Amino acid sequence: MAEDFNVKLDTAMYYTPSEECTKDSWAGDYNQRYQEFVADPAAYWEKIARELEWYEEWDQVREWNYPHAKWFTNGKLNITHNCLDRHVFNQRRNKVAIMWRGETADEERIFTYKQLYQAVCRFANGLKSLGVEKGDRVCIYMPVVPEQIIAMLACARIGAIHTVVFGGFGVAALNQRIRGVGAKVVIAADVTFRRGKAIPLKTIVEEAVVNAPSVERIVVLRRDETKPVELHPEMEVDFNDLMENQPRECAAETMDAEDPLFILFTSGTTGEPKGIVHTCGGYMVGTYYTTKYVFDVRDNDVYWCTADPGWITGHSYGVYGPLLNGATCLIAEATPDFPDNGVWWNLIEEYGVTIFYTAPTAIRMFMRVGAEWPQKYNLSSLRVLGSVGEPLNPEAFEWYYQHIGNRECPIVDTWWQTETGMHMITTMIGEPMRPGFAGKPIPGIIADVVDKDGNPVPPGTGGLLVIREPWPSMMRTIWGNDERYQKYWNTIPGCYTAADLAVKDENGYIMVIGRSDDLIVVAGHNIGTAEVESALVSHEAVAEAAVIGKPDAMKGNVIKAFVILIEGYQASEKLINELTYHVRMTLGPIAIPSEIEVVDALPKTRSGKIMRRVLKAREMGMDPGDISTLED
Ligand code: WTA
Secondary structure (H helix, E strand, O other), X not given: OHHHOEXXXXXXXXXXXXXXXXXXXOOOOHHHHHHHHHHOHHHHHHHHHOOOOOOEXXXXXXXXXXXXXXXXXXXXXXXXXXXXXXXXXXXXXXXXXXXXEOOOOOOEEEEEHHHHHHHXXXXXXXXXXXXXXXXXXXXXXXXXXXXXXXXXXXXXXXXXXXXXXXXXXXXXXXXXHHHHHOOOEEEEEOEXXXXXXXXXXXXXXXXXXXXXXXXXXXXEEOOOXXXXXXXXXXXXXXHHHXXXXXXXXXXXXXXXXXXXXXXXXXXXXXXXXXXXXXXXXXXXXXXXXXXXXXXXXXXXXXXXXXXXXXXXXXXXXHHHHHHHOOOEEEEEOOOOOOOOOOHHHHHHHHHOOOEEXXXXXXXXXXXXXXXXXXXXXXXXXXXXXXXXXXXXXXXXXXXXXXHHOOOOOOXXXXXXXXXXXXXXXXXXOOOOEXXXXXXXEOOOOOEEXXXXXXXXXXXOXXXXXXXXXXXXXXXXXXXXXXXHXXXXXXXXXXXXXXXXXXXXXXXXXXEEEEEOOOEEEEOOEEEEHHHHHHHHHOOOOEEEEEEEEEEEOOOEEEEEEEEEEOXXXXXXXXXXXXXXXXXXXXXXXXXXXXXXXXXXXXXXXXXXXXXXXXXXXXXXXXXXXXXXXXXX
């Protein structure tokens, strides 16, 4: 199937960003840097690791015991020491670390590195007072507020493993994740604000901890001061009360490089979502390195990554990467179209954002509403633009380049995954950019496009995107299921298979086309067909369900569901609404199908597997291809 598509390469067009934006960038000369890596990969990574502070140095840079890797073996560190102490006890004590903006201009909170350090220490002491110890799992279910970052860093400070769950997930999804890791404590907020409305989160938590016996305490950030939610004293504690009177110092736990730092769930193609495990040492080095070299972060930059820390982009490039680099970060609890379509551009102007990192789906939304919105604002502070989450199509690239970057800023279209922890493929600053193509592997990474046997395919021919060697921030395992981890390295022997389809051009630039499996990327968020299907089937009216991703001009894909009803139920608008509501309540608003069609039968293989590919082809009026395994 991968070889079924080809891309015409004869229209190659490369853009060269302005020299003013690219001169003296950290990236330097790409080829030279890449050669340095190839000549001695261990030495290359070791040099980067030495830019950070370790309590004890490693014995070995890399231990590759296929398919398991260890990095910086026996090295001792704490990532928060490098995110906080390293700056506080050097030159950045009073530098701004985080600027938070709510939905309105009067909601602003600013933390210097010292203030963030003290808040993290106090909250870490608070967690300790609840009995949280190194290795315990803590679930964080909060909106984008400084406390979300404080909670993450406080966990890391004391060696507790955090699992952040995006606030858009519903009861069933949250419950599954809490149980999946056996969380001892859940840290939540009472509400999240969206388009001026308070959306309750605590009620979701209350339901999600039923049948989650590992949970001992729930810490609640009460934001709605006008009517503070009631806390149930047997389980619940107030976030601020927990911090009050705690000492402003909390010695960072000494962590082994290979100790887990966090677990972040990502959708799988079948079964339950996967708890991706990242470790302290390698993840720190990888996110530090890529933030510095891909975004070219400097001390006077104002850096804004629009992703919620509920996703990997928020972990690596909203929290850890920029703080490791001592950057000043803007974070915003802001929907891009509220109160109007200029809100993001207004924030860029107001805070003088220099590095801006967002998703193609947002760019396409802005394209639709028109360039007059960014034109109302002064965006001249911008220096580097980034994109992540799905392919940045040439039209969106062009618009972003023209209307946001004024044809001066380089665009780094970064391809990577929850599993990879850090950027893998992009066009490093200063290199010519090719719209539609993410670019080349960053120095430190060996990527290729291959056929199903692992042989490289020629330029212009589609294939599977693979990584050939381990890298520091790669996932180490899947929580509680190492077999599932091993599959990533066993599908094509010797390679990490990303399950993305891609194409290379004659200069080695890689265009990522989309998933080769049943994952659907909706507005840059991964959603597994299996999760939505099982949510639908859990409704009493549904016998069977099949879900596909349907291409959408703005969101990349939307979810379309086909359902077979149980005898006695009739298709009606009311029932469709009920099913939609059911998915919203169980999986959360991000997983709602935009279309639900009632059908009598679903195409299946003789072994009973639903052939989503056939459904998709039919939906798009295309030839379904090989249907020899179709049951009927
Ligand atoms: C897709 C997000 C094209 C891809 C960091 C990948 C992309 C999945 C890009 C991982 C990009 C991410 N161009 N596709 N620049 N970046 N993807 O785990 O299909 O949420 O496999 O990580 O998003 O999504 P995840």
